[in-house]
Amino acid sequence: MKKSIGTYIKLLCMIALASALASCGKPKDLKIGDIHNVNVKSIGLSGIELEAVVPVQNPNSYSITAKEAEMDLLADNKIIAHISQTSAPVVIAGNSSADHTVSVKINLLHPGEIFSLSNLFSGKSALNIDGTVKLSSFVFTKTVIVHQTNVQEYFKPIMDGLKF
Numbered sequence: 001m002k003k004s005i006g007t008y009i010k011l012l013c014m015i016a017l018a019s020a021l022a023s024c025g026k027p028k029d030l031k032i033g034d035i036h037n038v039n040v041k042s043i044g045l046s047g048i049e050l051e052a053v054v055p056v057q058n059p060n061s062y063s064i065t066a067k068e069a070e071m072d073l074l075a076d077n078k079i080i081a082h083i084s085q086t087s088a089p090v091v092i093a094g095n096s097s098a099d100h101t102v103s104v105k106i107n108l109l110h111p112g113e114i115f116s117l118s119n120l121f122s123g124k125s126a127l128n129i130d131g132t133v134k135l136s137s138f139v140f141t142k143t144v145i146v147h148q149t150n151v152q153e154y155f156k157p158i159m160d161g162l163k164f
Contacts, residue, residue, distance in 0.1 A: 027060055027064075027137070027139075027140060027142070028059045028060050029059075030056055030057065030058055030059075030064065030092065030135075031056070031057040031059070032054065032055070032056055033054070033055030033056070033057075034055070035052050035053070035054050035154050036052070036053050036055075037052060037053040038050055038051075038052040038154050039051045039052070041103065045111050046107060046108060046111040047081065047105060047106045047107040047108045047111075048105075048106045049086065049103065049104070049105050049106075050103070050104050050105075050106065051087075051101060051102070051103045051104075052101070052102055052104070052154070053099045053100070053101055053102075054099070054100050054101075054102050055097070055098070055099050055100075056090075056092050056097070056098065056099075056100055057096070057097040058092045058093065058094055058095065058096050058097075059095070060094055060095070060137075061094045061095055062094045062137050062138060062139070063091055063092060063093050063094050063137060064091075064092045064094075064135050064136070064137050065089045065090065065091050065092070065135065065136050065137070066089060066090045066092065066100075066133055066134075066135055067085070067089035067090070067133075067134050067135075067136065068085065068089075068132075068133070068134040069083070069084065069085035069102075069104070069131065069132070069133045069134075069146075070082075070083070070084055070085075070131050070132055070133075071083040071084075071129050071130060071131025071132070071146055072129070072130050072131055073106060073127060073128075073129055073151075074127065074128045074129070074130060075125055075126070075127055076125075076126075077128075079109060080108070080109055080110075081106045081107060081108050081109055082106075082107045082109070083104050083105070083106050083107075083129065083131065084104065084105055084107070085102065085103070085104055085133075086103045086104060086105050087101070087102050087103035087104075090102060125152060126149070126150055126152065127150070127151045127152040128147070128148065128149045128150070128151065129146060129147070129148040129151050130146065130147050131145075131146050132144060132145055132146060133146055
């Protein structure tokens, strides 16, 4: 009798696992809104630390964690700085639309050129960002390619407020 109960329990567990995996389906893309409320946390000769609010909509029924953002800042298709996420991983709740605060460090390729950033961020030059962000959930891990053009518009209000 014990053997048949154990068999039924194993069968129920396999059915439950198969149902859970079948219900997951292919993850839907996150929708990212316009970055806003960009604030300077610190400025040094090697770069600048920023905090910004990123609106994200997650149409999936499960949470997704965004971590390990690594990107390059380009001016005229030439890398001038490296951007890395300094904040803790961002958890985006399932079936949600919310603003998330993210901190990043922009490390200049040539330390000491912090004053050249004021010209770049002033809005007179076209800046682009290329890189990746690692996303994960209970079921999957995915590296997403990021390509954003004309990011100088995000920084213009900050540079207008800073006086060197």
